[in-house]
Amino acid sequence: MTERKTQTGARWLKWYTIIYLCFIYLPVLFLPLFSFNDGIYVAFPMNGLTLHWWQEMINQPGMIHALWNSFRVAVPVSIFSTILGMCAAKAFTGYRLIGEKVLTGVFILPLVIPFIILGIALLIAFNSYGIELSLLSVGIGHVLICVPFSLFVLKSRLEGADPSIEEAALDLGETPWMTFWRVTFPLALPGVIASLLLTFTISFDEFLLALFLTGNESTLPIYIWSQLRFPAKLPAVLALGSAILIATFSIVIIAEYFRRQDTNLINERVN
Amino acid sequence: MPDRAYISIQNVSKHFGSIHAVDQVSLEIQKGEFFGLLGSSGCGKTTLLRMLAGFETLTMGEIYIDNEATNAIPHYQRPVNMVFQSYAIFPHLNVFQNIAFGLRKDRLSKRVLADRVNEALALIKLEGYGKRGANELSGGQRQRVALARALIKKPKVLLLDEPLGALDKKLREQMQLELRQLQKGVGITFVFVTHDQEEALSMSDRIAVMSNGKVLEVGSPTDLYERPTNRFVASFLGAMNLMEGEIKSRRGTACVVETDRLGLLQADARGQDFAPGEKISVGIRPENISILPAAPADVDPEESQTVQGVITNMAYLGDRSHIYVTIPTSPEPLLVARQNLDGVAANLGSTDADIFLSWSPSSVLLLKTSSAYPPDNS
Numbered sequence: 001m002t003e004r005k006t007q008t009g010a011r012w013l014k015w016y017t018i019i020y021l022c023f024i025y026l027p028v029l030f031l032p033l034f035s036f037n038d039g040i041y042v043a044f045p046m047n048g049l050t051l052h053w054w055q056e057m058i059n060q061p062g063m064i065h066a067l068w069n070s071f072r073v074a075v076p077v078s079i080f081s082t083i084l085g086m087c088a089a090k091a092f093t094g095y096r097l098i099g100e101k102v103l104t105g106v107f108i109l110p111l112v113i114p115f116i117i118l119g120i121a122l123l124i125a126f127n128s129y130g131i132e133l134s135l136l137s138v139g140i141g142h143v144l145i146c147v148p149f150s151l152f153v154l155k156s157r158l159e160g161a162d163p164s165i166e167e168a169a170l171d172l173g174e175t176p177w178m179t180f181w182r183v184t185f186p187l188a189l190p191g192v193i194a195s196l197l198l199t200f201t202i203s204f205d206e207f208l209l210a211l212f213l214t215g216n217e218s219t220l221p222i223y224i225w226s227q228l229r230f231p232a233k234l235p236a237v238l239a240l241g242s243a244i245l246i247a248t249f250s251i252v253i254i255a256e257y258f259r260r261q262d263t264n265l266i267n268e269r270v271n
Numbered sequence: 272m273p274d275r276a277y278i279s280i281q282n283v284s285k286h287f288g289s290i291h292a293v294d295q296v297s298l299e300i301q302k303g304e305f306f307g308l309l310g311s312s313g314c315g316k317t318t319l320l321r322m323l324a325g326f327e328t329l330t331m332g333e334i335y336i337d338n339e340a341t342n343a344i345p346h347y348q349r350p351v352n353m354v355f356q357s358y359a360i361f362p363h364l365n366v367f368q369n370i371a372f373g374l375r376k377d378r379l380s381k382r383v384l385a386d387r388v389n390e391a392l393a394l395i396k397l398e399g400y401g402k403r404g405a406n407e408l409s410g411g412q413r414q415r416v417a418l419a420r421a422l423i424k425k426p427k428v429l430l431l432d433e434p435l436g437a438l439d440k441k442l443r444e445q446m447q448l449e450l451r452q453l454q455k456g457v458g459i460t461f462v463f464v465t466h467d468q469e470e471a472l473s474m475s476d477r478i479a480v481m482s483n484g485k486v487l488e489v490g491s492p493t494d495l496y497e498r499p500t501n502r503f504v505a506s507f508l509g510a511m512n513l514m515e516g517e518i519k520s521r522r523g524t525a526c527v528v529e530t531d532r533l534g535l536l537q538a539d540a541r542g543q544d545f546a547p548g549e550k551i552s553v554g555i556r557p558e559n560i561s562i563l564p565a566a567p568a569d570v571d572p573e574e575s576q577t578v579q580g581v582i583t584n585m586a587y588l589g590d591r592s593h594i595y596v597t598i599p600t601s602p603e604p605l606l607v608a609r610q611n612l613d614g615v616a617a618n619l620g621s622t623d624a625d626i627f628l629s630w631s632p633s634s635v636l637l638l639k640t641s642s643a644y645p646p647d648n649s
Binding site for chain 2: 162164165167168169170171172173174175176178182183186187
């Protein structure tokens, strides 16, 4: 009796898993699929295959410009938030901080505040300080939400290291500054790369803050959203979406690969 | 120039909040000495070592190294290098880069640098290991690399934190000898921390025994083992039959003490000052008691004391045996150690055998229960 029960349970779980995975990934897979569809309507049956939309995507100056804007925001954002995250991670791992748990909470707070509220708050702040809305203000907003991610990636990396390794460098006559560059940074490098890639992806994808904080220039997500009003342009957006999807997936996989890198592998490369 | 020892630790304290990790320690260490700081964990020995290295600031006191006050010198400028307990080999560098790490500021030419590192590799018997990655080394090799990395800086003092703690027993014994040879060879003053009394005895020229942040006694391994004056030191180093006692009378250095386990004992006060009526502890090493099958005839009580007992338990330890002998006056059995030479263990007699124990008054140790080091000069 019990055996049959477990078997039914297992069958149900199997079906649940399949449905769950379809629910997540099927809509995403429609993107690349319909980007090759010869027709402007996203509906079955498909009218045959074409590369027309991918061509159109490349030929739209507005789209390329928005893509470029997104890079101009995401690259500095990833660098700045990784630097800030590194400073915070050093503080968390290097000192016995009073109220460390409270501080950690304060650091992850930006992730819990709904972005729409964060966006409004920043908008008010920028206006009252007379800071003009531009890609810069978008970048500042993105740094705010990226630092916590960077902090946690780097903190877990630094926590794994033997504290006497830094002491050994100091003991051998290096200043704290040079100790950071000769020992701490090389050991944290996989974490640094993971943090750069992760924060880049977050900034590149982000829509709400960018919508609130941008001026005349638009980043890619905002451009795509504005294009959705024109049905004829939708398939080209699908093509672009597919391209971004592939790029994002690859970046996240690469970031995860570096995050899991053990010092052994860095060793082998150095030697 | 004031006349100070090579390393002069003067009245040094370190407080962590209300905890006195190191409590008014004064020590003098001579140039070229292999000096051991011995104590159980939490006794303050590592804190003291880290203060010498500059990783901990002093709450009070001053440390002089080669007549130079070190309190204000940051760790990266001290003429002191350290071998860490974990060895702290840089995992992203190979052996050569690890050893050369501290020479960056010397701006040596490539050839001179290579010569220096190869010299260091030869010193630690790891020639040809330069290109090995840090994680391709065994525990013993890591320790050697950590040594070379510190010694290449030619420090005035080398500090070692539990240098052999991470090694297995066989390797540890071998490294004890090697470290000592190496130290005599390079002539650098070594200060090391250990909780292992055997390690301290076999490597040190002198040992300071610490407990609760204080140094209890300083002396050569033989002094501390054979002629300790402090109760804690006597019981911490090796096995000891300890008892409480009171000085009954004194004639010259010869004392009579009344003990709770062995009654009246003859003892030698040596350099120590005891007044009749003073409460003290008394110790006899297990190996200084001999077992006799019958009562010896005409013994001079000045030379030997005898007591009758029954063997109640025996532990065979290979090279020696521990024999527990119950005697009428003592609630706990006395521990007697015997070398197992040529099958002595076999014909020792069985338990429940009546035997006699005998020892010489010179092996009765009179111990102060609490004596601070250094002794008051007042």
